Amino acid sequence: MKFTVDQIAQLIQGTVDGDGSASISTFNKIEEGKTGSISFLANPKYESYLYQSEATAIIVAADLVLKEKPLATLIKVKDPYSAFTLLLQKYQEFTSVKEIGIQQPSYLAEDAKTGLNLYLGQFSSIGKGSTIGKDTYIAAHVTIGNKVSIGDNCVIYPGVVIYNDTVIGNNCTIHANAVIGSDGFGFAPQADGTFSTIPQLGNVVIEDGVSIGANATIDRATMGSTLIKKGVKIDNLVQIAHNVEVGANTAIAAQTGVSGSTKIGQNCLIGGQVGVAGHISIANKTIVTAQSGVTKTVRKEGQILGGTPASPNSEYLKRNALLRQLPDLLKRLES
Amino acid sequence: MKFTVDQIAQLIQGTVDGDGSASISTFNKIEEGKTGSISFLANPKYESYLYQSEATAIIVAADLVLKEKPLATLIKVKDPYSAFTLLLQKYQEFTSVKEIGIQQPSYLAEDAKTGLNLYLGQFSSIGKGSTIGKDTYIAAHVTIGNKVSIGDNCVIYPGVVIYNDTVIGNNCTIHANAVIGSDGFGFAPQADGTFSTIPQLGNVVIEDGVSIGANATIDRATMGSTLIKKGVKIDNLVQIAHNVEVGANTAIAAQTGVSGSTKIGQNCLIGGQVGVAGHISIANKTIVTAQSGVTKTVRKEGQILGGTPASPNSEYLKRNALLRQLPDLLKRLES
Amino acid sequence: MKFTVDQIAQLIQGTVDGDGSASISTFNKIEEGKTGSISFLANPKYESYLYQSEATAIIVAADLVLKEKPLATLIKVKDPYSAFTLLLQKYQEFTSVKEIGIQQPSYLAEDAKTGLNLYLGQFSSIGKGSTIGKDTYIAAHVTIGNKVSIGDNCVIYPGVVIYNDTVIGNNCTIHANAVIGSDGFGFAPQADGTFSTIPQLGNVVIEDGVSIGANATIDRATMGSTLIKKGVKIDNLVQIAHNVEVGANTAIAAQTGVSGSTKIGQNCLIGGQVGVAGHISIANKTIVTAQSGVTKTVRKEGQILGGTPASPNSEYLKRNALLRQLPDLLKRLES
Structure with missing residues (x-):
């Protein structure tokens, strides 16, 4: 061309x-x-x-x-x-030439509903009571569970697993081998040191225009929904735990993990390998630099945070600089 | 209902x-x-x-x-x-209605042995000489290698890959796209700068009541077994290297990595994104806070550890507090 | 025997x-x-x-x-x-007895070219215009896209997804559920807070003798190629972003992430859970200790680096030691 x-x-x-x-x-x-x-x-x-x-x-x-x-x-x-x-x-x-049609062998449950122009790749399966919108492309080797809803014009790459009850909006892209809707890590410690499994009865809801990276994992809620709002971009190998909410147009870089029940605001930029503690919230437009650990609720919007525990990045950088001078400083003070 | x-x-x-x-x-x-x-x-x-x-x-x-x-x-x-x-x-x-039966197409090696009430999903395969217990549910798109043994009442979610020779007990749950029994990262450096691959001839043994998260990886042993003892709970995206042993009823949160030949005691709680060095051991009932790095053997039981290199968490927190005051402290001392 | x-x-x-x-x-x-x-x-x-x-x-x-x-x-x-x-x-x-032959059901595009002694496992697919060399073993449940080239004597484990246009040399091993060639994380922020997706039109090129771990992810380049040079060993759950180049005979341990457009030299050893920033380069024979964060270009060859931001490891260890003594030092100075 x-x-x-x-x-x-x-x-x-x-x-x-x-x-x-x-x-x-x-x-x-x-x-x-x-x-x-x-x-x-x-x-x-x-x-x-x-x-x-x-x-x-x-x-x-x-x-x-x-x-x-x-x-x-x-x-x-x-x-x-x-x-x-x-x-x-x-x-x-x-x-790009968009392919359509149902390849064989594949499995489409009798009562599943599919829209116009569906592509369903070889060895892919769509479970009972699931609904797929129009113009959606489901590659080979994809597993879609029961009662899943996927909107229009989505692209689901090979090896993706979508558990029962997941809801996905329009114009979403999910990269290979990502897992959506796996059980949250919920285990109640017992007196004898063993764990009792807490059933995870909620689901995952993904709004329109979301992109999810390869080998990322998004756990279903214990009750209610783990919620990924419209326009969110999630990179490879990211972990989103049960009952998390990620606000609209927030981007999360590779290998970051967000712990259970935490609420991240909209238009945030979260760097790679960041850890976010459970049961906290992060204000809109927060930027978290790579490898940081956010341990407490962030109330003020628009801050740049760094380090573990995360603090305003300028303070973190100052402390780091000071730390590098520390040997000399202490020598001088002791003399 | x-x-x-x-x-x-x-x-x-x-x-x-x-x-x-x-x-x-x-x-x-x-x-x-x-x-x-x-x-x-x-x-x-x-x-x-x-x-x-x-x-x-x-x-x-x-x-x-x-x-x-x-x-x-x-x-x-x-x-x-x-x-x-x-x-x-x-x-x-x-x-929950437990489904049973063998869906088609699927592959069950001629000499594989399966117990009562097996469910085997579409596009799943069970290799030569493997044995599956009763009441076990193997979802769609699961790959089970040769000479694998899986016990009773297990649930294996879609996309899970279980390499040859793996042994899994009863009542285990393995979430989607987890990989059990991949080769350990064993490469012997040569004089010319290249690596020679060290064959990984051991296996993975998982005892009863273990839960393994989505996209987690557990490597086979070089010789002998990588061992996950009864009741262990492993979260999403966790890496367990070759020849590691994880003690009974220990829980390991998401994205944590345990290096080769390390032995973690029983009833430990390991937070998310923790790194554990190789060839060390960690005493029973140790708690390691998120993002910490455990670099040395931990002999005393029941400690809470934090930071990298990990120390008793109270000391780590004190050092962090002091670090935050450092700019002021130094100013005062210099004046 | x-x-x-x-x-x-x-x-x-x-x-x-x-x-x-x-x-x-x-x-x-x-x-x-x-x-x-x-x-x-x-x-x-x-x-x-x-x-x-x-x-x-x-x-x-x-x-x-x-x-x-x-x-x-x-x-x-x-x-x-x-x-x-x-x-x-x-x-x-x-x-080891090397199996050969094409198992059924599997999908081999009409115009795909395959060499002598191919093994293609059940439920695996090879897309249009792809070429596979001789003596290569492709396990069950592997997805190989269109216009992919794979050399001789490779082993591709179950669940691996190889996107369109990927080029893989001879004697390579790719472990289960690894993803090669997924889209880079490229999103251009717009004035209204949304992101515009930057098409990822490049590919991944993997040279001879490379090993890639389970659930690792290697993104395609935006333009040009993400390049993994000969003899590189990549462990489980590693993330290699778009347009990265990894030099010959470099080893990268589990859960490490390398950001976009970074160039790592040859014969480097990168520990586990390391983060490497984007758009930098790392000199040959650099050793980076586990959990470190490399934030700047490393020009001098053969250094051992540690900490975040990474510095010569001896300085990092000294600072850590000093930090541990800090409470006592400050008490002494204040008295």
């Missing part, structure tokens, strides 16, 4: 500086640009590559002041990163 | 204060109680909800002194949490 | 001290040695077991000075650990 620089400029509403008739057939990072590829410059850190890149075209900011003349044709736009993202999205739309 | 308050009180050996003929059809948390639901109060922190809750019945401690008159009928018991757990368990028993 | 001590000594080029005609049928750790088993002594810490072990034969260093006479026959070699590893490898070669 080939486009001219002019065609691309029109698509992303940019102006061309150079040869608009040049032909583009692929994408590249600016430092790896080759003839026939288009790239972009958003981070000033990479500006030096602009002048050396062999890419045929590079998307740049309209207000960029050039230090020398690049080899490439430029497409000038307001926001190069957004423009490039848009270009990738359009490319994906043009090139 | 409906019960009267009186029927429930009889089941959990409680006494009724209010309308014993009221009808109950569901469960709820005390703060979300609605007409027709039963709830419980165990944590005094939630007592204020007792007086506002619209639940039809609430289970409370017999010795609770009421500050005002609740709207709900009360059921008074010695231990509300245990009583409520029992109620959930009875409800699950009444409502 | 039985061998004499003499036969084993010949295989590992050792000399026998004791009864060379004794019969060996199994392996054991030195502390668990029993009649008929062979063991080894490499770590001086375990020397006391040498004199008590009931193993029939023990492999020891040729230069070991005995404190007393062991019960076992000794096989003296230059490097007992390597010799024992070799023995395990030979044993595995002798005893």
Whole structure:
């Protein structure tokens, strides 16, 4: 699939500086640009590559002041990163062919209801009383339990397991081998040191536009619902425990764990390998840096938190700096 | 399914204060109680909800002194949490219908032995020389290797992979996509910088009453067995390395990793995201708080440990407090 | 399968001290040695077991000075650990029977190309335009997407999901439920607080001799390739983000996460539960201790790093020691 620089400029509403008739057939990072590829410059850190890149075209900011003349044709736009993202999205739309139809062997319970244009891959199963919306793609080797509801235009990748009673909205993506609706870790300690299992009778509810990463796990509620609100993005290997609520448009990076009954606000950014304690809440727009441990309720919105136990990140960084100077400080004080 | 308050009180050996003929059809948390639901109060922190809750019945401690008159009928018991757990368990028993039978397509090796009342889901496979006990439920998409032994009354959820030679006792639960018996991470460094693979010839042995979480991994032993003793509860995404032994009735929370050849005692509680070094042992009844790193053998029983490297948690907390005061302390000392 | 001590000594080029005609049928750790088993002594810490072990034969260093006479026959070699590893490898070669053939039901796309001696397990699928080399073993329940290339002599365990466009070399092992080629976590924040999904159009390239652990996840590149170079060993539950490059013969222990676009050098050893920030590089032969967080580019080769943010491990240990003494130090200074 080939486009001219002019065609691309029109698509992303940019102006061309150079040869608009040049032909583009692929994408590249600016430092790896080759003839026939288009790239972009958003981070000033990479500006030096602009002048050396062999890419045929590079998307740049309209207000960029050039230090020398690049080899490439430029497409000038307001926001190069957004423009490039848009270009990738359009490319994906043009090139992806959505398959439909039910492959065999597969298992579809007699009373399951499926919408128009369903794709159901080989060796996948949909249990009793489940409902799947239209335009939804269920890859091979997916297990969907009983009384599950999945909305329209979702993509469920291979190996995903969705337990009974789970509810999933529209436009959701679930990556391979993620598990939705497994039992919460509920065990009541007994006098003799053994544990009694607390039945987990609730479910998981996932709203519209949610993305869940590979091998992530989201446990069902003991009672009620574990709730992932609209637009939430969850990365690979994340653990969401029973009865957690994650607010709209919050993003959670890989390998983070959220303990039971905790409520995370909306528009939060939680870094990778973060631990969040149980039965607390985190205010909207909180940013938690990677590997931190949030142990207490965060009431004030919009803070950046770091360290374990998490505190405002600036304090955490100060303490870390001080800690590095400590040997010298103590020597000086003792002398 | 409906019960009267009186029927429930009889089941959990409680006494009724209010309308014993009221009808109950569901469960709820005390703060979300609605007409027709039963709830419980165990944590005094939630007592204020007792007086506002619209639940039809609430289970409370017999010795609770009421500050005002609740709207709900009360059921008074010695231990509300245990009583409520029992109620959930009875409800699950009444409502769950255990399916039996071998679904098709599935694969059962000719020489595999299976007990009475087996359920084997679609697309599941049981390898050569394997033995499955009675009343065991193997969901769809489960892979059981060769010479595996699984006891009675187990539940194996979809996508679980059990490698050759694994031994699993009775009454075990293994959640979706967990992997049991994968090769230990054994590589001998060579003079030229490459690694030589050390064959992993041992297996995994899981005793009775063990629960294993979704996407957890338990590696086989290099020689001998990785051993998970009776009643152990392992949460989602936990890693148990080769030749580890976990003592009876120990619970390990999500995303914790235990390195090779380490021996954890019985009745321990290991928090989430904890790391345990290899070739050490941890005494019985040790509690390790979340995100800690245990780097050395713990000989004294019953300690609470925190931090990395883990020390008695009270010392860890003191150090943390001191660290927070450090900027001020140093200023004072320097002045 | 039985061998004499003499036969084993010949295989590992050792000399026998004791009864060379004794019969060996199994392996054991030195502390668990029993009649008929062979063991080894490499770590001086375990020397006391040498004199008590009931193993029939023990492999020891040729230069070991005995404190007393062991019960076992000794096989003296230059490097007992390597010799024992070799023995395990030979044993595995002798005893493992490699199955071949395509089991049913399974799915092999019409235009997929497969080499000699393929094993394809039940319920496994190989997508359109994919190519599998010779002597490769694909277990049951494996999903291989479209346009995937897998080399010769690989072993893919059950439940593995390999997304479209992935390239895997020869002699690779991928353990159960690992996911290769899932979308990178790419979301562009929008002015209204929602995220726009950045299409992930690249792939994953895995070179020869790589081993990947159970439930590990390796994301495809946004553009270009996420690259795992030859001889890399990746443990269970590791996360490798989009556009990461891992250098040859680097080993990464369980539950470690590497963020997007980071480049790890060759011959590095990364401990368990380590976090590595995005867009940085780590020099060759770097060792990172468990639970550390590497936040900045590491330029100097061959360092041992520890802590978060990671610094030379000796400094980290000193700071930790000082921190433990801090309460006393401050008391002394204040008095």
